[in-house]
Amino acid sequence: MFVYKWPAGKENNTGIVSEHSMCDVKGGGISSYAADPPAAGQSLTACLNQALKDVPKERHALTPLYLGATAGMRLLNLTDPQASNNVLGAVATTLKEYPFDFRGAKILSGEDEGVFGWVTTNYLLENFIKYGWIGQWVHPKKKTLGAMDLGGASTQITFETQEEIESPHSAMTLQLYGQTYKVYTHSFLCYGRDQVLKRLLSKVLKDARYALKVENPCWPRDYKRNFTIETIYDSPCTTAEKPTNYFPTAIVNMRGSGDSALCRQRMDSLFRFTGCTYKSCSFDGIFQPSVSGNFIAFSAFFYTVDFIQSVMKRRIAMPGDLEEAVVELCNSSWSELLQKAPGEEKRLPDYCATAVFIQLLLMKGYRFDERTFPDIAFQKKAGDTSIGWALGYMLNLTNMIPAEETSFWKGTKYSSWVGLILLFVAIILVALGTMFCVLRSSKGRGTV
Structure with a gap:
């Protein structure tokens, strides 16, 4: 379980998200409770109780809560769809008992899992957009990094490529912050x-x-x-x-x-x-372009x-x-x-x-x-935030990555920055002038 936070003072729901806390759920993944679905929900209670403490009480009702399930549940859904539905239903029942804004439990596709991991990686490393020193969002014009995830039931590889992607199933075109990215992904x-x-x-x-x-x-x-x-x-x-x-x-x-x-x-x-x-x-007859760039x-x-x-x-x-x-x-x-x-x-x-x-x-x-x-x-991490699909999933569901480029501002406006810089320059000049006068006066007294 991950708890994320971001500053409120921003436009168009865009800001730099950071990981506030995390909690390791004890036991197996929720798919391991196919024979006892209520136990799947109960397995999450310790971490949900931790979230009650981590999130300020006045923010509980305003904090969205999501559950994303990956390859273990994809396998269960293939073999026993009813058992899969029962597990998701039991988990949803438990999550609804908490005062957060529960917005659903969903099984991610393999491609979603891969792309969300790629989004997380490049978002954390500020390869999409960066907050400039003058108080404005800017495009850093850096190359994106490929992402490789090895989970319990599946493994994903996702990277930007200029080569033709012969398999349409593995091709994704993303519009992030006004930029277009052609991505290869496979799970x-x-x-x-x-x-x-x-x-x-x-x-x-x-x-x-x-x-x-x-x-x-x-x-x-x-x-x-x-x-x-x-x-x-x-x-x-x-x-x-x-x-x-x-x-x-x-x-x-x-x-x-x-x-x-x-x-x-x-x-x-x-x-x-x-x-x-x-x-x-790559293998098993799956198309893959040549790997390129950093991963x-x-x-x-x-x-x-x-x-x-x-x-x-x-x-x-x-x-x-x-x-x-x-x-x-x-x-x-x-x-x-x-x-x-x-x-x-x-x-x-x-x-x-x-x-x-x-x-x-x-x-x-x-x-x-x-x-x-x-x-x-x-x-394992980029900065203080864990690398994985969870952050990319949350960013997507909360619409915190806009499809088109807009004017991003955060905190102090440009004119205010200019005023502050001029003020600092004036303070430095006054300080230097004062030091010069003091030193000159001291030197004068020493020669009398």
């Missing part, structure tokens, strides 16, 4: 971190002919875990590989082997790099690379750096990783798989290379 469902990990386990089981005792090359050596087979095949992303003789309660005994080369092979098999009907593709990679991109740099002490500046770090990470034993990061036991087993996936996605999928990889910045 890959089932390629988010959590779903990739499920698909990987499914691939490991399939390659082992669904044996219930199996080794996973992407888990650290000596790490082991037991789980029911239904936890792998409870997603539409893995249904196609469900074994013929399927017993949901069968227990899988899986142990890590820490083999970076074999892990890469298993992960590579999740992509399809053939069958492109366009001039150029920001956030969400799980950031957390994974940050782990490599802060815990593994590996600097990631070039593709070779990432390759070497992945090999070291994947060949590490469970005890070695625990010693380096004792507080991350929950996510620790999956860092290897996630790092291998990111390497393949960036280098082989999106086709970054030695020249373009250094243009990627792995970041």
Whole structure:
């Protein structure tokens, strides 16, 4: 949950928005409550109670409240539309119990998610419009940055391009602050971190002919875990590989082997790099123009690379750096990783798989290379505000990004600025004149 604020003294509902506070919702995403929809609403109450404190009481009724759902709910809506509606209804019921101006809960499309992340990134970095020192909004004439998001169920890439976008579904033309932007965007469902990990386990089981005792090359050596087979095949992303003789309660005994080369092979098999009907593709037959310009990679991109740099002490500046770090990470034993990061036991087993996936996605999928990889910045925030789709979504829904250019003013007008500057100059001149007189008088007394 994010709480945003912006100054009231502006025209045309335009201002620089900043993040006032945030709250991490405990538990899974709302899609994980398909069997118990009321629990989805209850999961939000702790953060909503925090919002009651963060937002001034006199502003409660005037503060718009939105809920945007992403790929987890898109998957649920594909497999069970009724369950999806029940979850959204339960969430809406909870949100309406609070004194805010609730304006709806909605499932975003993948393209919306990608574009809103791109808008957030460039808005925060003031690439669309900037507040000038003379008190006027100006266009900075800077190039926009591409945005790459890695969530739980999908991953998105969005960037401005001058190339022809052969796939109309991936083309968007945006009018922001009087400027036109031609943007390429695509969202890959089932390629988010959590779903990739499920698909990987499914691939490991399939390659082992669904044996219930199996080794996973992407888990650290000596790490082991037991789980029911239904936890792998409870997603539409893995249904196609469900074994013929399927017993949901069968227990899988899986142990890590820490083999970076074999892990890469298993992960590579999740992509399809053939069958492109366009001039150029990323993977799975999806059109993509050449990547160009600078990019920001956030969400799980950031957390994974940050782990490599802060815990593994590996600097990631070039593709070779990432390759070497992945090999070291994947060949590490469970005890070695625990010693380096004792507080991350929950996510620790999956860092290897996630790092291998990111390497393949960036280098082989999106086709970054030695020249373009250094243009990627792995970041969590821009300034004090989290990078993600939420801010772009809110800006769009509150009409805080106008379609056409207008005259933007904030605070002091231009004539007042000129008056203030002349006043400051006069004060400085008076101060210098006074200092000169004092020094001259002191010098005169010293020679008597």
